Amino acid sequence: MTTSTINLNGFLAEARDATNAVLDEWCDRVRRDLPGDVGEAVAYSLSARGKRLRPALVLGVYRELGGDGDVVEIAAAVEVMHTYSLVHDDLPCMDDDDLRRGRSTTHREFGVTAAVEAGVAMVPLAARVLAAGCARLGLSEARLGKIGAELFHAAGASGMIGGQVLDLEAEGRPVSLDGLREIHRRKTGALITASAVIGAIAAGASPSRLEPVREYGREIGVAFQIADDVLDATATSQELGKTAGKDARQQKATFATLLGTEAAMAEAHDRIRRAIDHLGGGGIDSPLLCSLANFIVNRRS
Amino acid sequence: MTTSTINLNGFLAEARDATNAVLDEWCDRVRRDLPGDVGEAVAYSLSARGKRLRPALVLGVYRELGGDGDVVEIAAAVEVMHTYSLVHDDLPCMDDDDLRRGRSTTHREFGVTAAVEAGVAMVPLAARVLAAGCARLGLSEARLGKIGAELFHAAGASGMIGGQVLDLEAEGRPVSLDGLREIHRRKTGALITASAVIGAIAAGASPSRLEPVREYGREIGVAFQIADDVLDATATSQELGKTAGKDARQQKATFATLLGTEAAMAEAHDRIRRAIDHLGGGGIDSPLLCSLANFIVNRRS
Numbered sequence: 041m042t043t044s045t046i047n048l049n050g051f052l053a054e055a056r057d058a059t060n061a062v063l064d065e066w067c068d069r070v071r072r073d074l075p076g077d078v079g080e081a082v083a084y085s086l087s088a089r090g091k092r093l094r095p096a097l098v099l100g101v102y103r104e105l106g107g108d109g110d111v112v113e114i115a116a117a118v119e120v121m122h123t124y125s126l127v128h129d130d131l132p133c134m135d136d137d138d139l140r141r142g143r144s145t146t147h148r149e150f151g152v153t154a155a156v157e158a159g160v161a162m163v164p165l166a167a168r169v170l171a172a173g174c175a176r177l178g179l180s181e182a183r184l185g186k187i188g189a190e191l192f193h194a195a196g197a198s199g200m201i202g203g204q205v206l207d208l209e210a211e212g213r214p215v216s217l218d219g220l221r222e223i224h225r226r227k228t229g230a231l232i233t234a235s236a237v238i239g240a241i242a243a244g245a246s247p248s249r250l251e252p253v254r255e256y257g258r259e260i261g262v263a264f265q266i267a268d269d270v271l272d273a274t275a276t277s278q279e280l281g282k283t284a285g286k287d288a289r290q291q292k293a294t295f296a297t298l299l300g301t302e303a304a305m306a307e308a309h310d311r312i313r314r315a316i317d318h319l320g321g322g323g324i325d326s327p328l329l330c331s332l333a334n335f336i337v338n339r340r341s
Numbered sequence: 342m343t344t345s346t347i348n349l350n351g352f353l354a355e356a357r358d359a360t361n362a363v364l365d366e367w368c369d370r371v372r373r374d375l376p377g378d379v380g381e382a383v384a385y386s387l388s389a390r391g392k393r394l395r396p397a398l399v400l401g402v403y404r405e406l407g408g409d410g411d412v413v414e415i416a417a418a419v420e421v422m423h424t425y426s427l428v429h430d431d432l433p434c435m436d437d438d439d440l441r442r443g444r445s446t447t448h449r450e451f452g453v454t455a456a457v458e459a460g461v462a463m464v465p466l467a468a469r470v471l472a473a474g475c476a477r478l479g480l481s482e483a484r485l486g487k488i489g490a491e492l493f494h495a496a497g498a499s500g501m502i503g504g505q506v507l508d509l510e511a512e513g514r515p516v517s518l519d520g521l522r523e524i525h526r527r528k529t530g531a532l533i534t535a536s537a538v539i540g541a542i543a544a545g546a547s548p549s550r551l552e553p554v555r556e557y558g559r560e561i562g563v564a565f566q567i568a569d570d571v572l573d574a575t576a577t578s579q580e581l582g583k584t585a586g587k588d589a590r591q592q593k594a595t596f597a598t599l600l601g602t603e604a605a606m607a608e609a610h611d612r613i614r615r616a617i618d619h620l621g622g623g624g625i626d627s628p629l630l631c632s633l634a635n636f637i638v639n640r641r642s
Binding site: 069126133152160164180182183189191199340 | 376377379380399434455458463465466481484485486489494496498499502505506544
């Protein structure tokens with residue numbers, strides 16, 4: 041294990057714990073505001089122990105671009121938005137999945153109605169957590185406006201929801217590699233890109249540093265999905281905490297099925313190299329962000 | 342018909358047409374971004390011809406507080422958020438309704454999956470339309486941040502979603518009048534209040550004028566729901582463009598069933614009087630906003 045891996049693990053654990061602590065506070069508030077199953081379903085979904093990779097990206101970029109405040113609540117807002125998408129993706133009318141983050145999916149635990157409502161409740165909740173996070177950090181309302189626009193752009197038609205729709209549309213039809221890249225540029229890539237960009241905006245990055253960060257986010261976002269597809273084909277459900285081998289059973293087009301796992305991973309590594317080049321081109325020298333990018337394709341779950 | 346009624350009708354028609362024109366443009370964009378049924382379902386939902394009362398409120402408050410720019414896209418953003426709530430309210434797992442704005446509900450036309458996704462897609466779409474609207478009006482990002490926070494606060498747990506959850510929780514249980522007021526302060530009132538407040542923020546209102554506008558919005562918001570309950574009990578489906586007499590058939594607690602239609606309307610009128618008093622207390626002398634408030638309880642659909 042190299043020094044930078046050790047540091048990365050420490051950083052990831054720290055980011056995860058900080059994010060979980062903030063999300064736990066919000067779960068208490070949500071239970072007060074939303075009585076019954078819907079509030080419980082939101083709290084259940086948010087308290088599942090994920091990798092918290094998107095918050096780590098917000099925190100990492102923020103810190104590496106010179107931010108020295110408490111950005112964790114802004115990072116948690118991104119995770120709330122991500123969690124909404126997981127809850128809806130798992131619904132019977134979508135991917136119909138039983139297992140997520142090592143336990144029952146939200147609709148298996150609380151029923152479809154509560155899961156639908158809990159999911160949709162998390163979208164404005166993300167806005168609320170974000171506003172609280174910007175206030176905590178003392179950011180101006182202008183900065184809140186910019187960050188909110190990034191987050192909601194990533195969630196919307198040109199981002200997650202658009203990708204989900206393209207994905208549903210593609211079911212049972214042949215998909216080209218470019219078509220698949222477009223699906224995942226939106227479905228997975230947009231929010232990962234937004235995470236990096238939000239960290240940079242929060243740190244007050246100039247446009248000349250913001251754009252390289254955006255390109256970095258774009259490359260690692262698609263690389264993340266490629267690694268996800270390969271893991272689905274090669275890891276076990278227990279390792280992943282979600283149902284493995286599903287893509288093959290559903291005969292779904294993925295980077296692994298279209299390219300083969302080896303060529304897919306070669307593309308992922310290529311993207312990581314380009315991501316790091318973008319940072320370098322913008323004068324951002326950050327071992328942490330290089331390690332984070334490498335972790336995205338080398339992770340085991 | 343008094344002069345002010347004639348002016349109000351003209352104003353409402355103008356606000357409606359302007360809102361519809363902006364929403365039609367966005368429907369085209371949505372169809373491009375979201376292929377297939379989901380995009381069509383969003384466009385179908387947004388193009389149904391509603392009263393566009395919330396946009397009228399944004400436009401009215403903006404104009405009466407001295408705004409002289411083109412605020413209609415901001416007004417349309419509020420209608421997008423409102424339309425999401427209608428689509429989800431009508432779902433089989435919620436109110437299970439077949440008729441809305443004079444035609445089939447979205448899930449009856451496109452199926453439940455597309456309606457769920459279309460609904461949730463409209464939440465970030467509202468953010469996107471809002472950002473475009475603020476840019477069109479030349480508002481600062483700080484103003485966008487403030488307005489976005491109002492809109493998403495109204496949509497979230499302390500607003501529409503919270504009210505919907507309380508409403509579902511109350512089904513089949515006895516509900517007190519205060520409990521009912523709390524449900525509708527959130528479910529209906531929050532977005533109507535936000536509409537008025539957003540108009541005021543867009544116009545650059547000082548806090549001493551913003552708060553009276555908020556109180557005005559709160560009173561007319563609950564009054565709107567009281568009138569809605571009374572209309573459900575007394576008007577026909579054809580008049581309403583949605584299923585009438587449903588509350589009684591579902592034995593649902595409403596202002597009409599708890600108070601009787603006469604006492605309910607007395608409370609509604611009382612609230613309108615107080616709403617207008619709030620404006621007066623803030624030094625806002627506006628025949629248009631008085632007429633709008635009265636229209637809310639005297640409308641026939």
